[in-house]
Amino acid sequence: MTPAFVTRGLTKRYGDLAAVDTLDLTVERGELFGFLGPNGAGKTTTIRMALGLVFPTGGEVDLLGEPVVRDRAPLARVGALVEEPAFWMYLSGRRNLEYVARAGRDRTEVRRRLALVDETLEVVGLAAAADKRVKAYSQGMRQRLGLAQALVGTPDLLVLDEPTNGLDPTGMREMRLLLRRLADEGTTIFVSSHLLSEVEAMCDRVGVMASGRLVAEGTPGSLRGGTDRVRVQVDDVARARAAALGLAGVTVDGDAVAGGPGSLTITLHGVEPADLNAALVGAGVRVGALAPHRDTLEEVFLHLVEGADVPR
Amino acid sequence: MFRVELLKAARRWRTWLLAAAIGGIPIVIVFAIRVSPPQPAAAEDAPPFLFQIATNGLYAALTGLAVVQPFFLPLAAGLFAGDAIAGEAQGGTLRYLLLRPVGRTRLVLSKYASAITLLGVLVAATIASGLAAGAVVFGLGPMPTLSGTSLSVGEGLLRIVGSGAYMVLALSGLASVGLLISTRTDSGPGAAVATIVIAIASQILGQIPSLDVIHPYLPTYGWLGFTGLFRFPVDWDQMQGGLLVSAVYTVVCLGLALWGFRRRDVTA
Numbered sequence A: 001m002t003p004a005f006v007t008r009g010l011t012k013r014y015g016d017l018a019a020v021d022t023l024d025l026t027v028e029r030g031e032l033f034g035f036l037g038p039n040g041a042g043k044t045t046t047i048r049m050a051l052g053l054v055f056p057t058g059g060e061v062d063l064l065g066e067p068v069v070r071d072r073a074p075l076a077r078v079g080a081l082v083e084e085p086a087f088w089m090y091l092s093g094r095r096n097l098e099y100v101a102r103a104g105r106d107r108t109e110v111r112r113r114l115a116l117v118d119e120t121l122e123v124v125g126l127a128a129a130a131d132k133r134v135k136a137y138s139q140g141m142r143q144r145l146g147l148a149q150a151l152v153g154t155p156d157l158l159v160l161d162e163p164t165n166g167l168d169p170t171g172m173r174e175m176r177l178l179l180r181r182l183a184d185e186g187t188t189i190f191v192s193s194h195l196l197s198e199v200e201a202m203c204d205r206v207g208v209m210a211s212g213r214l215v216a217e218g219t220p221g222s223l224r225g226g227t228d229r230v231r232v233q234v235d236d237v238a239r240a241r242a243a244a245l246g247l248a249g250v251t252v253d254g255d256a257v258a259g260g261p262g263s264l265t266i267t268l269h270g271v272e273p274a275d276l277n278a279a280l281v282g283a284g285v286r287v288g289a290l291a292p293h294r295d296t297l298e299e300v301f302l303h304l305v306e307g308a309d310v311p312r
Numbered sequence B: 001m002f003r004v005e006l007l008k009a010a011r012r013w014r015t016w017l018l019a020a021a022i023g024g025i026p027i028v029i030v031f032a033i034r035v036s037p038p039q040p041a042a043a044e045d046a047p048p049f050l051f052q053i054a055t056n057g058l059y060a061a062l063t064g065l066a067v068v069q070p071f072f073l074p075l076a077a078g079l080f081a082g083d084a085i086a087g088e089a090q091g092g093t094l095r096y097l098l099l100r101p102v103g104r105t106r107l108v109l110s111k112y113a114s115a116i117t118l119l120g121v122l123v124a125a126t127i128a129s130g131l132a133a134g135a136v137v138f139g140l141g142p143m144p145t146l147s148g149t150s151l152s153v154g155e156g157l158l159r160i161v162g163s164g165a166y167m168v169l170a171l172s173g174l175a176s177v178g179l180l181i182s183t184r185t186d187s188g189p190g191a192a193v194a195t196i197v198i199a200i201a202s203q204i205l206g207q208i209p210s211l212d213v214i215h216p217y218l219p220t221y222g223w224l225g226f227t228g229l230f231r232f233p234v235d236w237d238q239m240q241g242g243l244l245v246s247a248v249y250t251v252v253c254l255g256l257a258l259w260g261f262r263r264r265d266v267t268a
Helices: A043-050 A073-077 A093-102 A107-115 A117-123 A139-151 A169-184 A196-202 A220-224 A237-245 A273-282 A297-307 B002-010 B013-035 B050-055 B058-068 B072-091 B093-099 B104-137 B153-184 B188-206 B223-230 B237-263
Strands: A005-014 A017-027 A032-036 A058-063 A078-081 A157-161 A188-193 A205-210 A213-218 A229-234 A262-267 A287-292
Touching: A005 A043, A017 A043, A017 A058, A017 A205, A017 A213, A032 A043, A032 A169, A032 A196, A043 A058, A043 A157, A043 A188, A058 A073, A073 A078, A078 A139, A078 B093, A093 A107, A093 A117, A093 A139, A093 B002, A107 A117, A117 A139, A139 A157, A139 A169, A157 A169, A169 A188, A169 A196, A188 A196, A205 A220, A205 A297, A213 A220, A213 A297, A229 A237, A229 A273, A237 A262, A237 A273, A273 A287, B002 B104, B013 B050, B013 B058, B013 B072, B013 B104, B050 B058, B058 B072, B058 B104, B058 B153, B072 B093, B072 B104, B072 B153, B072 B188, B093 B104, B104 B153, B104 B237, B153 B188, B153 B223, B153 B237, B223 B237
Parallel strands: A032 A188, A032 A205, A078 A157, A157 A188
Antiparallel strands: A005 A017, A005 A058, A205 A213, A229 A262, A229 A287
């Protein structure tokens, strides 16, 4: 099957500034893809171009195997949340959903969507508040109604821009579980976020964008790197540092510090952890703990984003 | 889409407020005249037909139309057409409509059609309430025309409905200007106010005799042409001009609105 979401050389320029710069991205069917990047990295512009709202300066987008030309064609099978959700505030949640479901040319499709309204309200947990005006909804309820709008046609592809904005921790967790469930049922989900923990917890694959470019792509685990790093807890950091550096190839994070108890992060570069331990003990260092250390995605992310310091 | 637009408007308080305000005007006029009939001397700067109401209820409907035309109908055109796209952009719902997907051409045309339909409903409400109030208070009778002849009740009614239809058609030009503005801004109230201002400015310019060279180019040209229906024989000249101007504005403004909107980045 063709991939669900493809961009080829996608570019958007505003004068001299390239908001999105020759972006090549592929998301396979059934994947839950996390699209990471700091604010201003070009995530929203990419999403708007993918959905035909903003016209690219160059490059192409295919959704579900069909090219997106202006606002046509494959969008009928795509559900989306772009930046914050938006509603007709003077209508109830249910009516908002009904009008969104009605907005389409194909009569049978409209009927099918309308029949799904109640079920969708149930899925996002708004069944009880469905007949209240949206004006009276809390931020979290609005976010969930926005998701319901994206979901109402049981789309094959969901494109969600920061869907957990404004949710409390419980709401965020519920949203994550719901997205995971939808992905497991076969929906392809493209979700942007600036919250790494969130993406790490639910996504199959992650792309990191900075200054309009894709700076990394892979599973959350692969981005975090291997287990070649260890963290040791010792009674004398200065002596431990010297002993570790005595091993060929080994490097130690941070600068030399005064002695005393503390911990060190050491990159082994192929040296066995057991040999490091022996070297430390041999130098008279008492080792309280020695554990594999993996960078958090946050560290990787900050590193990548700083590395991509493209002049603007 | 057209149906969805009408449904949305029907569930909006402001649509009903506007309908009540505009539809209520003939009732207020009838009531005021009943309480204190105007003296013929004071009728000079009163709206046309105002002072014949006391003789015939048919005139109440016609006066209602004449009173709502210069300000209230442009106000409605501003709210319905000016706010049409810009209001959705401002609320953020524009992007969700386009994502369904609703084609951009279809969205603009549906908005225009629903705006014209709603204006038609307001005009019909004005006629209906004027007739009802006028019939109850003064009764209906044959209408004297401005040329001194007389129209039967049925014929008079037909011409009043004709006046209303003409007003809606003459407004369609202004509504298309509003829609054009609406596709160029993300501020709903801004586009609505701009539309109303254009209507008022155009009517003021239209009353300055020394500017008569530009009169046939104004979007409100020929708006009072419906009075020609109450002459004998019927004077079609102004109405033809008004319809032509309105048609040209509609074609040009809708064309520009579609041309621009289909190419524009939607960032709201």
